[in-house]
Amino acid sequence: MLVVLAVVGTGVLVLPLVALLLATPWSDLPALVADPAVLQALRLSLLTAACTTLVALVLGVPLAWVLAHDDLRGAWLLRSLVTVPLVLPPVVGGVALLLLLGRRGLLGRSLDTWFGVTVPFTSAAVVLAQLFVSLPFLVLAVEGALRGADRRRALAAQTLGASPAYVLRRVTLPSVAPGVAAGAALCFTRALGEFGATVTFAGSFPGTTRTMPLAVYLALDTAPEQAVAMSVLLLLLSVAVLVALRGRWLGGLPAAHAARTTRVRA
């Protein structure tokens, strides 16, 4: 009984992708993917997702570090706030960003009148939309790694007179590097797949804001085989990240851990 349900559950997740792979015109795939419009969307997607991941690392690691401190009052509130974008429909995130940074938005209005800067319809808007939906993935992954880390060495460093920033940079972060890498990879793939917030907040223009998911959605009506080709490309990219991630989890993590403990013993 349970096994049957498990099989059905697996089918729900796997069968659509099987259908996608079966519908893929493999022989035409290179030509479809080499289309300048596809390459343009792919380049924009990789660039914006990479930017998003960098910004997420810079902002997210300190945020995770703060959250990992149990003595912090109101940490539960902060964690709830960080989790909200995770459960929010991305399109709602897009609307919210528009109301904050749009031309008539809370901050956007001032940006427009004082600096002549309008955020929507720019690649920066794409990064902001991606950041809104993918930053929580990184923060929660890094927080989990920080909590799982052995704090004794950090405490030891602290008693030897190291500043909190120094301890974080030289002791704590290196020990949770696999967790940070996993968080960054999750953040990157989530950014790569972002659709709702991007199309709502950033619009859709080739080379500036039309990322792969937006291009897939537009092509579905007019050039279905191209939409399928782009979907397969995104699937392969995501699976590649997953494989790299699993390499870390299965091989990298225990090996690195073992190496560290040996080094400490030596």
Add this chain to the structure above:
Amino acid sequence: MAALGLVLVTALAGCAAAPSPAPHPGGEVGAGLDGTVVVLAAASLTDVVGEIAGQVERAHPGLTVRTAFGASSTLAAQVAAGAPADVLVTSSAETMGLATDAVGGSPVVVATNGLQLAVPAGNPGGVTSLADLADPGLTVALCAPEVPCGDLAVQVLARAGVTPAPDTYERDVRGVLARLRLDEADAGLVYRTDVVAGADAVEGIELPEAVQVVTEHLALASPTAPRPEAAAVVVAALLGPAGRRVLADAGFGLP
């Protein structure tokens, strides 16, 4: 086990809430207009067809008009595939062709539409003509050339000799309208009816007649209609004075 499967299937079906073809209770031919008549119409006609359906129901108290709205191409494909529809209303002659190629019949033009230059209320960008769409300093929203309204925009702009500098290509005309209503774009090209639908938030600037491209909305009383006499009544209502008034109020042109 089987019961559980049934529960799952029922739950999924409930989630999908797919409209199922309705039976025609009391639909004896020649017994007067009662029962149900099914009307499939383009999404752009949602409000007007809904209102005209109400008129038909008031005129024929025994008759229920069931309406379903969607993309013209999808609906035409459904009729071609044998969906039990009595009336089909599309937003272009091409999509109507998909249906008539399969089931035959002679569609009639019920309304026309065309693009208008649209700006947010108060016209913050100071837009006056199509040439302003080429101004890189203005934020311009257009439909993607791949979709019908974008295709129309390409034709209109080519006639006007304007190479636009858009900032975003929306997937449908409502996307362009939303950018204008939220004041995120200074100008865009939308249907005249969308400007009417945009009410106070959007202002329309009529295009010069020389560049305007007129689109036609066609209605077909399907030759394979389960209720041919009721289908004829619905099409007549679309063409009648009350129907024309509803269409004109929504900004449609009349044939």
